[in-house]
Amino acid sequence: RAMVGSTALAVLRASGARLRVFRPESAATAAQDAIERVVLPLDGSPESESMIAHAAGLARWLRARLEVVSVVDPS
Secondary structure: OOOOHHHHHHHHOOOOOOOOOOOOOHHHHHHOOOOEEEEEEEOOOOOOOOOHHHHHHHHHHHEEEEEEEOOOOOO
């Protein structure tokens, strides 16, 4: 949780697909595999909102589709 954040961890746990979590400092390693989609989970926090430009840049660099999802706490 400390490494990827609570929202990213929840998405990783709930997904049945292979996922790669991107942090801005790891962009150089992101292109090791063919990546078709970049999923950006937004939960309304300043931390998640600060990733918008990074995710858009990464998707553009990878020539991948950017998918933005809204994450809602059911409680």
